[in-house]
């Protein structure tokens with residue numbers, strides 16, 4: 001009885017995937033010029049699962065053609081820029097008020113509190129739903145990034161207009 005028949009009858013344990021990985025790595029590299037990720041040594045024709053040059057353990061894995069991080073990161077940076085601005089101005093407000101020099105007008109506090117909450121919620125939602133956002137079509141990701149930076153611009157314009 002060979003192992004295939006044994007598996008069908010449920011008498012043999014399932015094959016260990018780790019035992020299959022090394023032959024697949026060797027088969028993949030048999031005909032391909034691939035550099036070692038650590039030392040760039042050409043691994044073509046590799047016979048073990050370690051780089052012969054730097055001795056790092058190697059494995060075969062699945063990767064995305066496009067990591068889709070660019071627009072997502074640009075959106076996170078836009079939302080974080082607005083949050084950072086409002087938080088810094090709130091810290092400034094606390095310091096000025098503590099020094100009792102007749103703190104800035106009420107709108108200053110209101111603008112930066114509301115801004116911090118809106119931008120903070122954006123940062124939270126972007127990080128919370130990051131994987132789903134990165135799978136969205138390109139136009140949606142571009143629009144989201146534009147919205148985050150647009151919100152940041154509105155934040156700065158409103159602050160400049162109403163703070164004297």
Ligand SMILES: [Zn+2]
Nearest residue numbers: 036039051054
């Ligand atoms: Zn190497």
